[in-house]
Amino acid sequence: MNVERIKNINHITVLVFGDYMVDSYINGDVKRISPEAPVPVVEIKTRTKKLGGAGNVINNIISFGAKVKAIGCIGDDENGNFIKEEFNKMNIDDAFFGIDKNVCTIVKTRITAKKQQFLRLDEEKKKLLPKEYYDYISENLNNVFEGVNSLVISDYAKGAVNEEFCQLLIEKAKSLNIPVIIDPKGTVYKKYKGATVLTPNLKELNDYLQYEVQGDSALTEAGFKLREDCEIEYLALTRSEKGISLFSKGSREDFPALAKDVIDVTGAGDTVVASIATLMPLGFSMPDLCKLANQTASVVVSKFGAATCTLDELMATMEDTGEFKLISLDTAKYIVEDLKNKGKTVVFTNGCFDLIHAGHLYSFKYAKSLGDVLIVAVNSDASVKKNKGDLRPIINQDDRIKMICELECVDYVILMEDSNPVNIIKNIKPNISVKGEDWKNKNVPEQKVLESYGGKIEFIPLYQGKSTTNIIEKILKVYGSNE
Incomplete structure (x- = not known):
């Protein structure tokens, strides 16, 4: 593996489309049980907000040192303004990003104490993106893809990622030989047809099949079926502590996860997607990308909340393992x-x-x-x-x-x-x-x-x-x- 290529990561621009949301954290101390009901009383100490959903993919891409173009649509509200402000802080190219008064920006609020989650409150209305926004992107497609090296579609099943929008972006990317990496959700996978890499986890695979896969041979059969159904080049199935199983034409290869203390798995899938999308344009093979994705995920799960992995942390992880000992x-x-x-x-x-x-x-x-x-x-x-x-x-x-x-x-x-x-x-x-x-x-x-x-x-x-x-x-x- 030519790790030297990673030096060029700052020349990569990733186009990100998907469901954007805000991850809100209310953190405090728990010292007693409420006299009103058998529930803990959380004394609030801090409130924080982060980009969530497709925004967390962006967090990871920026953390690696690459650039981002963002497309999608959020509400003209307080949380929508927060997302735009964060884009501005990170120098995200949001020239084609939409704000619409008829859209409600999604917020997930987590109540935590001592790195433990007690409750999550979701504020969301699942709606398709406005037709006006689709028409706007369609009319400006050449400019949207200008300077782009890869495309990420981050589907959280909140309505933004429909078949029409997906296929518009996938077909354009394919015509420009730009790889398309998709983090899928739901049961309707035909909208992802023609993508380069699909990265479901086991639950998402079961959701698609509408039954639970039992045993390794059944997993192999299911992996090849999904790959063929979606007409994709690679299926990178993330399997938590078992790592990643890569399905390509006629072959399955397994890449074990790295042993790490797991604090929180929140956002690990976003990190895998971001690492593949950022490093694939640099010429890494899919087996090498799976190894590197495992490296980055091992960093993220050792942190609390929707965390990210920096380029320095990736390099440090590579120093700790024999996987990359032989170097040029x-x-x-x-x-x-x-x-x-x-x-x-x-x-x-x-x-x-x-x-x-x-x-x-x-x-x-x-x-x-x-x-x-x-x-x-x-x-x-x-x-x-x-x-x-x-x-x-x-x-x-x-x-x-x-x-x-x-x-x-x-x-x-x-x-x-x-x-x-x-x-x-x-x-x-x-x-x-x-x-x-x-x-x-x-x-x-x-x-x-x-x-x-x-x-x-x-x-x-x-x-x-x-x-x-x-x-x-x-x-x-x-x-x-x-x-």
């Missing part, structure tokens, strides 16, 4: 720069690591103890042959890399095509480069590069009696004598 040199440059900006000490070491043994493990652990993050460069098969002769390596580069990626003390791995690490160090600029003490008083090719930017070399003790050459010689002695 370009990606390594970006990651090291980000780590150093956060005050982290980056340690680097390199080698062939053929027939990994106790000496290698000792050197990795020692190197990691010198800083916060350890990057290991592994010589390619070609560079090993150049350094050690045509009979080496014993273990090919793919298998050597796989084994090193499994080590907890190793954070990132780079394949090194050169015979020495000068080029890698010149590009990523680690704080420390680690060599065995047998290199002391020898010509170390990378030393001048390190010193040029303030880096340093640390010579560490060798694990006595352990080397790949000794192991090979012992194997030859033992098995050679049996021939």
Whole structure:
């Protein structure tokens, strides 16, 4: 996965359409039960408002660092004004957003105490958007899609997302090769026909089928049925703690969720939609997008309320998992720069690591103890042959890399095509480069590069009696004598 692409996220603009609403929170303390009825008394401490529904998708997109164009229609009322003010604060392009006196802005009010929800009050009137607004968007469709890289349709089944409006936007997006990502609701899915990605959860899948899916084989059958019924390219079925099941033409692939302390799952689906819509235009594959969506969702569910995931939080989560350990040199440059900006000490070491043994493990652990993050460069098969002769390596580069990626003390791995690490160090600029003490008083090719930017070399003790050459010689002695 080329994580370097994420750097370009600020060039992405997502068009968002759907049901917009306000999430209102009344937070307080509960110290007694009411004498009037067996209910808790909440002493109000704070009142807050946030964008909800399609607005929470926007919160997530902006949090990642991308731009947003918003279309939809809200009421000419206090809560509608709040939504417009929030758009203005976030520099949302709302030139084609509608306000209508006949529309009532939806509000969901949650009464909470100590991060627990006691009650939710909904103020809503489910209505289709005014025909005048549909006609307005239809007449200005080219301008609406100008500069757009992806389209999100966030359906909360409140009336805005009808078949006519959906198909108008989907057909236009398809004609421009713009991906369409839809978060669906209800039982009428024909309105989503032709979308790129549909992201229902299990309950929404059951609602569509109008029966509860039981068992894994039934889930597979249901997933393929929904994909075919809607004529979509991908079905990304979100399954809570089980992660995401991706259905594409003829295949199903499962992407487990990351283990996290779950505080509140509110808005996790919006985060998945936002991450796919924001990262897909950067060229990530759907399997990679599912992995990244799981990463972002793991951040959101660890927070209270309809939360978001920032780009920095996504990168930090990627640092905590081995899923992305093997990286390119370009990606390594970006990651090291980000780590150093956060005050982290980056340690680097390199080698062939053929027939990994106790000496290698000792050197990795020692190197990691010198800083916060350890990057290991592994010589390619070609560079090993150049350094050690045509009979080496014993273990090919793919298998050597796989084994090193499994080590907890190793954070990132780079394949090194050169015979020495000068080029890698010149590009990523680690704080420390680690060599065995047998290199002391020898010509170390990378030393001048390190010193040029303030880096340093640390010579560490060798694990006595352990080397790949000794192991090979012992194997030859033992098995050679049996021939």
